[in-house]
Amino acid sequence: MMKLAKKDILGIREMTVDEINLILETAESFLEISTREIKKVPTLRGKSIINLFYEASTRTRTSFEIAGKRLSADTINISASTSSVVKGETLIDTARNLEAMNPDIIVLRHSAAGAAHLLASLVRQSIINAGDGAHEHPSQALLDMMTIREKKGRLTGLKVAIIGDILHSRVARSNIYGLSKMGARVVVAGPATMMPRDIEQMGVQAFTKLEDAITDADVVMMLRIQLERQKQNIFPSLREYAQHYCLNRKNIRLAKSDAIVMHPGPINRGVEISPDIADDPGCSVILDQVNNGVAVRMALLYLLSGGNE
């Protein structure tokens, strides 16, 4: 088995197909651990992992914490509200102090795009980017690809529609890179104000109407709408957004009959997805995504710790 020759996981853009396959296969092999009665293996015993979260997060932070604990690592959570950030300490000083305490891996969530790059250039520890601004969220894209592969048996040749605020979405960017590398065809849709400039140059087709994007799609991935964007005149109202971009019983018929529905969470019910679709086990794989998230993060922690040596 090959080894992950990387110090950090900063984004999917820098990953090769082989690396993505290695991570997904490793994650698949870890799935079983979470079904055991004693959900713990000693693989990373004695390793310390710091979850450094400068942005509120329940799902991702918990997922990384559980992943570390299932591998017997010591996980430490630092969130912005309790840290020295409020005292005005810079990310660089915080990083150097943490580095001096000799952790093995630092998982960073930050509102500034490029924060993980900065941290990785400063400290010798492995950095996992758990989301940096609107840039990348690699573990999310990996768990999404794992889920699609689990449900569809492949990624190559699938049509994946990503719907919503592409401009501000790190999930969209990471998925566009990953899915394109793995041979899927990615289309995006959202209001023109939510579409980043020159998005087509990333190799995707862009639409302003949801219906145009989801037609014949194998996978429909809905993105979370952030309510505060309304103030920036990105969209006029949630009401109008929901009328045109909410995935519902009616418009989902345009997708393939066996299409799966994904969402990185948390969902605004009735805004991005109607409740009956979100809760329909026939198409919604939202909770599978969460389950696979733990396995993907276990794989990342394991591989960065020199797994397969």
Next chain:
Amino acid sequence: MKLLLKGARVIDPSQKIDTQMDILIEDGKISSCGASIKAPPDTQIIHLNNMIAVPGLIDMHVHLREPGLEYKETIATGSAAAVAGGFTSIACMPNTEPVHDNRSITEFILRKAAEANLARVYPIGAISIGSEGKQMTEFWDLKEAGVIALSDDGKPVMDAALMRRAMEYAGSLDLPVIQHCEDVNLSAGGLMNEGYWSTVMGLPGIPSIAEEIMVGRDILIAEYTKTRIHIAHVSTAGSVRLIRNAKMRGLRVTAETAPHYFTLTDECLQDYDTSYKVNPPLRSAADSAAIKEGLSDGTIDAIACDHAPHARTDKEVEFVYAANGISGLETSLGLSLNLVHEGILTWEKLITAMACNPAQILNLDKGTLKTGSDADITVIDPEQTWTVDVKNFVSRGKNSPFSGRKMKGRAILTIVAGDIKYDGRS
């Protein structure tokens, strides 16, 4: 003190001179130019075969940070960087702390510059008090104190009515008004050029129209009020087009660009290296090509480096928090010489953009080697190859994306009023 520069190729676009000759300097003035001048008694003779002597270079857009931000740069260190880069004159922007909006600060700047006694320092005063874009400063008083132009620098005048009045009032005093063109509503929150690379990096974009809309607006004001306007650091193809069109229609519009806009593009930002963070932002390859074209056809009159020295702490932070700017005085000539090496500019055009035109725009009796004028001369070794190393910068600001870059051509003598202020001869 007499000085005789012998054997250099002398390029003086103001007199259409490009020939090998000698320059004799007496009492700080150029006393004669010609072939084989005989040295009078007590004359220091400098042999400059294979060197190029030009009118002292002028950078019309620098930030010296004093008063208030001395940890980034001072008038003394900034003017030392200027002469080290081949500049005999610099014009400093008013975004100090406090803002240079009254004559006591003009006098302070001129006193500090005289104490440093290196490059000539020409202060640019603020258009509005505190550069807040509300109340005009005392233009007349500032001019009498020594201010040579007006600008609110990085805080563009958003209020078109204020801009109109400022241009009218300044026009009556023949004080040039310099605008940093940026519609701050369009650029709000932006960190880099809006385009493919901002999409890739997930950084909020600054659209090219944020610059162009204000360029267009100020050209219209200049036309309507029959005044002139100088556009600072042009960065987009659209701005070049608007300025070219205005010039063709005979309007009094002048413009400058900075070396980074014709040397770098927004692709350079892909590793979030904050040394590339500037405002206006690095643009696309097409914009950069248009800037070169604008320089070549004379649409852009001047090259000014927008010298923006910062301390490490201002740059070694998350990209969003990093300060804008490049410490440019010591790389400006080397980068601009690339345009000559690439065949985009002739030597004559380069010196016009770096000496003659800035002097003309700022109403300075400079940018010439005419007999009787101040002996401000830059001597360039056109063949010297060297590598930029920020550790060797004289400027306090070591913030440069050009560290490690190979250059060809360098100032080896910077002479101000007949005194050698910088001697880089090996």
